[in-house]
Amino acid sequence: MKLKIVLTLFLSLFISVLILIYGIHTEALKAGDGALKGQVADASGQAIAKATVYLIPAADIEAMAKTKIEIKRDSKNDEPLEDNLSANKDKYTKAVTDAKGNFKIAKFPDGKYFIYVEPSDKNHLPGGDKSNKSLDASELRGKTIKILISGNPPSTATYAGSSKCLLCHKAYETEKKTLHKLGIRAAGKDSKLQDSSDFPELDNGLKKLEAGMKFYFYNFDKTRGFDKYMVSDKMPPDPASVSLTAAFFKDKDGKLKFKTENMKDASDPARTYTIDLTYGGGLYKQRYLFKVGKNYYPFLQFNTMGDEGFGDRTRKPWRDYHADWLYNEEAKKLTDPPKKKAFEAECASCHYTGYTLKHEGDDYIAGAVNDPNGELDIDGDGIPNELNIGCEVCHGPGSEHIKAPIAKRAVTIVSPGKLSPERSSIICGQCHSRPLGITNNEQPINKDYKMMLPGMSRNEFLVNYTSREDAGQNDYWADGIHSKSHHQQYTDFIKSKKYRNGNQILSCTDCHNPHGMAGIKHQMRADVRDDKNSLCATCHKDKTDIKMHMQAKIGFAEKGAINCIDCHAAKTMQTGAGFGKGLTGKDAKNYWMNDITSHIFDVPRKDNAGVKDVEPGKAMPIPYTNKCGMCHKADGL
Numbered sequence: 272m273k274l275k276i277v278l279t280l281f282l283s284l285f286i287s288v289l290i291l292i293y294g295i296h297t298e299a300l301k302a303g304d305g306a307l308k309g310q311v312a313d314a315s316g317q318a319i320a321k322a323t324v325y326l327i328p329a330a331d332i333e334a335m336a337k338t339k340i341e342i343k344r345d346s347k348n349d350e351p352l353e354d355n356l357s358a359n360k361d362k363y364t365k366a367v368t369d370a371k372g373n374f375k376i377a378k379f380p381d382g383k384y385f386i387y388v389e390p391s392d393k394n395h396l397p398g399g400d401k402s403n404k405s406l407d408a409s410e411l412r413g414k415t416i417k418i419l420i421s422g423n424p425p426s427t428a429t430y431a432g433s434s435k436c437l438l439c440h441k442a443y444e445t446e447k448k449t450l451h452k453l454g455i456r457a458a459g460k461d462s463k464l465q466d467s468s469d470f471p472e473l474d475n476g477l478k479k480l481e482a483g484m485k486f487y488f489y490n491f492d493k494t495r496g497f498d499k500y501m502v503s504d505k506m507p508p509d510p511a512s513v514s515l516t517a518a519f520f521k522d523k524d525g526k527l528k529f530k531t532e533n534m535k536d537a538s539d540p541a542r543t544y545t546i547d548l549t550y551g552g553g554l555y556k557q558r559y560l561f562k563v564g565k566n567y568y569p570f571l572q573f574n575t576m577g578d579e580g581f582g583d584r585t586r587k588p589w590r591d592y593h594a595d596w597l598y599n600e601e602a603k604k605l606t607d608p609p610k611k612k613a614f615e616a617e618c619a620s621c622h623y624t625g626y627t628l629k630h631e632g633d634d635y636i637a638g639a640v641n642d643p644n645g646e647l648d649i650d651g652d653g654i655p656n657e658l659n660i661g662c663e664v665c666h667g668p669g670s671e672h673i674k675a676p677i678a679k680r681a682v683t684i685v686s687p688g689k690l691s692p693e694r695s696s697i698i699c700g701q702c703h704s705r706p707l708g709i710t711n712n713e714q715p716i717n718k719d720y721k722m723m724l725p726g727m728s729r730n731e732f733l734v735n736y737t738s739r740e741d742a743g744q745n746d747y748w749a750d751g752i753h754s755k756s757h758h759q760q761y762t763d764f765i766k767s768k769k770y771r772n773g774n775q776i777l778s779c780t781d782c783h784n785p786h787g788m789a790g791i792k793h794q795m796r797a798d799v800r801d802d803k804n805s806l807c808a809t810c811h812k813d814k815t816d817i818k819m820h821m822q823a824k825i826g827f828a829e830k831g832a833i834n835c836i837d838c839h840a841a842k843t844m845q846t847g848a849g850f851g852k853g854l855t856g857k858d859a860k861n862y863w864m865n866d867i868t869s870h871i872f873d874v875p876r877k878d879n880a881g882v883k884d885v886e887p888g889k890a891m892p893i894p895y896t897n898k899c900g901m902c903h904k905a906d907g908l
Contacts, residue, residue, distance in 0.1 A: 305377070305378070305412045305413055306375050306376060306377045306378075306412070306413070307326075307375070307376045307379070307411045307412065307413075307414060307416070308373070308374070308375045308376075308414070308415045308416075309324070309373070309374055309415055309416040309417060309418060310368070310371070310372045310373050310374070310417050310418070311324065311368050311372045311374065311388055311390075311399070311418045311419075311420060312372050312417065312418075312419060312420075313395060313419065313420060313421070313422055313681040313682055314419055314421075314422070314681035314686060314689070315677070315678055315679065315680055315681035315682065316678075317678070317679070317681070317682065318368075318370070318371050318372030318373075319368060319372045319388075319390055319392075319395060319420060320368055320369065320370045320371070320372060320391075321367060321368060321390075321391040321392075322367070322368045322372070322374075322388050322389065322390045322391060322395075322420070323365050323366070323367050323368075323388070323389045323391070324365060324366050324367075324368065324374050324376070324386065324387075324388055324418070325356060325360075325363050325364070325365045325386070325387045325388075325389065326363060326364040326365070326376065326379055326384040326385075326386060326411075327352055327355055327356060327363060327384060327385040327386075327387050328363070328382055328383070328384060329382065329383035329384060329385060329405040329773035329774070330382060330383070330773065331355045331359065332351050332352070332355060332385070332405075332771060332772065332773045332776070333772065333773035335348050335351055335354070335355060335771055336351075336768065336771035336772055336773070340765060340766055340771070342740050342741050342765075343733070343740055344730065344733045344734050344737075344740065345730060345734070346730070348771075349729060349730075349765060350693040350728065350729050350730060351692075351693065351770070351771045351776055352385055352387055352398075352402060352691050352692070352693060352776065353397070353691060353693060353694075353728060353730075356387060356389075364376055364378075364379040364380075379408060379411075380408070381408045381409075382407070382408055383405040383406065383407050383408070383773060383774075384405060384406060384408065384411065385402055385403075385404070385405050385776070386399065386401040386402060386406070386416075386418065387399065387402045387691065388402070388418055388420050390420060393423060394422065394423055394425075394682050395420050395421065395422060395423055395682065396420065396421040396422070396423045396685065396689075396690055396694065396726040397420075397690070397691055397694070398420065398421070398689065398690040398691030398692070398694060398695075399418040399419065399420045399689060399691075400418065400419045400420075400688060400689045401416065401418050402690075402691050402692065402776075403691075403692045403775060403776050403777070403778065403781075404774070404775045404776075405773055405774055405775070419686075419689050420689050421685050421686040421687070421689040421690050421726060422681045422682035422683055422684050422685065422686065423667075423682070423685065423726055424667040424668050424669070424671055424672065424683055424684060424685065424724075425671050425683065427670075427671065428667065428668040428669065428670050428671040428672070428683065429625075429668050429670045430624060430625030430640035430663050430668045430669070430670070431640065431663070431668070431669045431670050431673055432624070432625075432640045432641060432642030432643075432644075432645070432657055432661065432663075433446075433464055433624065433642060433644075433657060433661035433662045433663070434463075434464065434642050434643060434644045435669065435673060436661075436662040436663070436666075436669060437662075440662075442788075443662070443786045443788070445786050445787045445788045445790070446662075446785070446786045446787055447464055447465055447466040448466045448467075448468070448469050448787055448790075449785075449786070449787040449794055450470075450553045450554060450794075451659060451660035451785070451794075452464060452465055452659045452660065452661075453465055453467055453470065453473065453552075453553050453659070454550060454551060454622055454659050454660070455548055455549070455550050455560075455622055455646060455658045455659055456548065456549050456646060457547065457548060457646055457647050458477060458526075458527055458546050458547060458548060458549050458559075459474055459477055459481075459549070462644055462645055462646040462647075462655065463644035464642065464644045464645060464646070464657065464659070464661070465646070465659075467553070469790075470552070470553040472552075472575065473552040473553045473557075474549070474552055474557075475552070475557075475573070475575060476552060476557040476573025476575070477527070477549055477552070477557065477559075477573075479573070480519040480527060480529075480546075480559070481519070481521050481527055483518075483519060483520050483521070484504055484518075484519050485504065485516055485517070485518040485519070486502050486503065486504055486516060486517045486518075486519075486571070486589065487502065487503050487504075487505070487506055487507060487513045487516055487534075488500035488501070488502055488513065488514055488515050488516070488517070488591060488594045488598070489501055489502075489503070489507045489509070489512040489513040489514065490507075490512050491514055491595070491600055493600070497591070497592055497593050498572075498584070498585065498590055498591040498592065499591065499594070499595045500514065500591040500594050500595070501584055501591070502571075502587075502589050502590065502591045502594070503589070504589065510534075513534040514533075514534060514535060514594075514598050514600065514603075515531055515532060515533055515534055515535075515594065515597065515598045515605065516531065516532045516534060517529045517530070517531050517570075517571070517594070517597075518530050518532070519546075522545075526545050526546070526547075527545070527546040527559075528543055528544060528545050528546065529543070529544055529546070529561070529570075530542065530543045530544075531543075531544075531597050531598070531605055532605075533598070533603070533604065533605050535603040536603055536604065539603075539604055539605050540605070541605070542597075542605050542607070544561040544562075544563065544570075545561055545562065546559045546560065546561050547560060547561065547562055547567070547647065548560035548567065548646075548647065548658075550569060550622075552573075552575070554575070554846075554847070554866075555574065555575055555576065555846050555847025555848070555849075555866045556572050556573060556574050556575060556846060556847040556848075557572070557573045557575070558570070558571065558572050558573075558592055559571055560614060563607050563608060564610075564634060565631070565634040565635075565636060566610060566613035566614065566615055566616075566634060566635055567613065567614040567615065568593070568596065568608045568612065568613060568614055569592055569593065569614060569618070570592055570593065570594070570596075570597070571589065571590075571591070571592050571594075572589070572590040572591070572592040573588065573589060573590075574586065574587065574588055574589070574590060574847045574848035575847060575848070576847060576848045576849070576850065576866075577589070577590075577847070577848035578848070581848065585845070585848070586848040586849055587848070588848075593608070593612070596608035596609060596612060610633045610634060610635065611635075613634075613635045614637075615628065615635045615636070615637030616628065616635040616637075616712060616714070617712055617713050617714060618713070618714070619637045619639075619658075619714075620708075620714040620715065620716050620722050621701075621702035621714065621715070621722075622658060622659060622660065623637065623638075623639035623640075623656070623657070623658055623659075624639055624640050624642075624657040624658075624659065624660065624661035624662075624663055624664055625638070625639050625640030625657070625663065625668070626638070626639060626716075626721070626722055627639075627720065627721070628716070628720035629720070636650070637649065638650050638656070639656035639657050639658055640656065640657050640661070640663070641654040641655070641656060641657075642654075642655060642656065642657040642661075643655060645657040645658065646658040646659065664698075664722075664725070665685070665687055665698050665725055665785060666684050666685045666686070666687070666725060667684060667685040667724055667725050667726065668724075669683075669684060671683040672684040685724075685725040685726045687725065687778075687780060688780065690726060692770075692776040692777065692778040693728070693729055693770075693776070693778075694726060694727065694728055694729070695778035695779070695780060696729075696761065696764070696765075696770070696778040696779050697723075697727065697728070697729045697732055697761075698725045698779075699760075699761060699779040700729070700761030700764075700765070700779075701715050701722065701723055701732060701736070702715065702758065703758050703759065703760040703761040703762075703779075704741050704742065704758070704759060704760075704761045704762045705741055705742040705743070705746055705756060705758065705759055705762060706733075706736070706737040706738075706739055706740055706741055707737060707738045707739035708736060708737060708738065709735065709736055709737060709738055710738075711738050715732070715736050715737060716736060717735050717736045718735075722736075723735075723736050741762050742754065742756060742759055742762050746759060746762075748843065748891040749891070750875075750891070752766065752871070753841075753843045753869050753871060753875060753891060754843060754844050754869065755843060755844055755845065755865075755891070756844060756845075757844050757845065757846035757867050758846075759844060760867070760868070760870045761779075761870070763869050763870040763871045764779070764870040764871070766871050767870060767871045767872050767873075768872070769872060775810065781796075782795060782796055782806060783795060783796065784796050797809070799834065799835065799836050799840075800834050800836070802832075803815065804817070804834055804835045804836075807835040807836070807839075811835075814835070817833050817834070817835070818833075821833065829899075836868070837894060838874045838894040839872045839873070839874060839894075840868040840869065840870075840872065841868070841869050841874070841875055841892055841893055841894050842864055842865040842866055842867060842868055842869070842892055843865060843867075843868075843869040843875070843891060843892050844865055844866070844867035844868075844869065845865040845866060845867065846866055846867050847866050848866075849864055849865045849866045850864040850865075850866060864892055865892050874894055875891065875893040875894065876893070
């Protein structure tokens with residue numbers, strides 16, 4: 272009897288426990304167990320073991336964004352995710368992946384987080400494709416996610432050339448039409464890696480020279496930068512001010528050449544040079560590369576939108592580009608350019624794919640990856656070289672990627688979209704900024720004369736590849752913030768709210784398509800001048816009504832057609848002639864619209880630079896005189 276009672280009680284208790292467990296389990300199934308689960312893998316599907324998954328609080332990024340960014344080595348606030356992680360690694364919630372790449376974070380406080388992966392091996396790179404956008408804890412709890420991280424080419428990898436990449440990745444042949452690929456060309460000719468069909472006016476300057484032109488270089492001013500001479504295709508009013516002339520002609524061998532003559536000393540023998548390469552022409556300017564000995568040098572600049580009626584010497588059709596290298600003002604003699612100023616030593620690293628540099632006596636011998644479809648054989652081995660930005664500049668050297676089996680290919684190449692946003696942006700930023708290289712020249716190269724490999728952190732780049740981290744004082748307007756020199760887009764961008772914020776940390780490729788697949792100007796991902804401002808609206812959905820936005824910000828809505836970029840993308844930098852009226856006569860106090868967009872994306876106010884009585888050409892271009900100034904006088908606003 273007692274045994275029966277005991278068994279009955281035990282059975283009742285057991286049933287009660289089962290009911291309780293079932294109830295708890297049912298509730299857990301309904302609400303999830305509150306944990307964030309997931310897997311870390313590479314693009315080939317290979318699981319990444321022993322990787323640490325961190326939750327970086329968005330609040331910490333927001334706090335950093337309130338500090339003034341420090342443009343220096345070992346800065347603590349110029350890499351939003353990685354600097355915060357470095358300072359708080361022991362405090363942040365984290366989990367380590369198992370052998371199958373799985374992880375679980377059981378508990379974490381309320382708030383928003385960026386999910387960041389730090390692999391333990393050297394075959395993969397930090398960040399992950401979930402690292403650029405923060406998610407609220409409520410969006411993470413009870414969820415299962417997959418994080419993809421980038422591979423890292425082994426140290427044995429070498430450059431293969433874009434032609435080999437495009438054998439498999441045919442969809443990216445659109446890059447042949449981008450200005451990254453059309454920058455350097457054999458004079459007047461596309462290589463098989465180039466397609467200039469979208470730029471029918473690319474060689475307008477070259478054609479003028481081929482038709483025969485003679486330029487007078489006069490009024491030498493040693494205080495100026497690369498344009499120490501004024502230049503004209505007509506004899507200036509004061510012939511005595513002319514130092515030298517350069518006459519361009521198409522020779523019997525079919526090549527474009529120019530002959531320099533000394534206007535101060537008729538007994539000084541003339542010198543003749545051959546133009547082998549052109550640089551630019553697809554957008555705002557074109558320069559011409561001639562060879563002396565083993566090195567190339569740039570000479571003369573054609574401004575595609577220049578006009579002789581413009582009063583500013585920098586905005587006329589032709590602008591001096593280092594004619595001072597061809598004439599010694601002290602000796603009053605023609606001369607060859609200084610070898611230390613060779614294109615190979617000062618410029619080529621940001622253009623060539625697989626750039627190398629070595630010295631042979633006083634000569635600088637630059638190399639680029641061999642590619643049978645390249646622009647020109649510069650190293651004399653009988654095979655053309657790839658002299659423009661190719662696949663491997665952003666993805667890393669591809670020899671091991673080409674040889675690897677399909678299941679292992681992702682680990683042998685860099686995928687910028689799977690890096691942390693700061694590591695993605697510095698790929699572009701190394702050249703779209705203005706540092707001095709570790710060897711104190713204008714190329715961002717290390718002591719071994721190499722460019723950084725993609726996937727590197729910004730700080731490692733600054734420490735090992737620069738002697739001056741970014742632009743000099745003269746490369747900014749008087750406010751010390753906005754750039755006025757060209758190729759400083761990254762210089763501006765890292766100061767913007769888009770680079771440091773608690774919602775979405777943008778990288779260059781969020782707005783630009785490196786492969787040019789959209790077929791839109793400036794390699795944009797969407798048209799920023801359509802009636803919907805489609806690119807800006809992908810994030811700023813609450814500001815698609817421009818007139819309402821203007822009413823809220825400045826108190827009135829412009830009646831005409833206004834786009835986001837008219838105010839938030841002021842063209843503060845000049846590379847060619849810019850846009851606008853000439854600085855002469857009644858227009859002398861009008862402001863200029865330059866041609867390169869500030870990437871700070873703020874709206875520079877009128878008090879950044881005075882509106883009235885400013886020396887022509889000296890005031891910083893601002894939206895009021897960029898877009899509004901097309902109709903309204905600046906001093907009437």
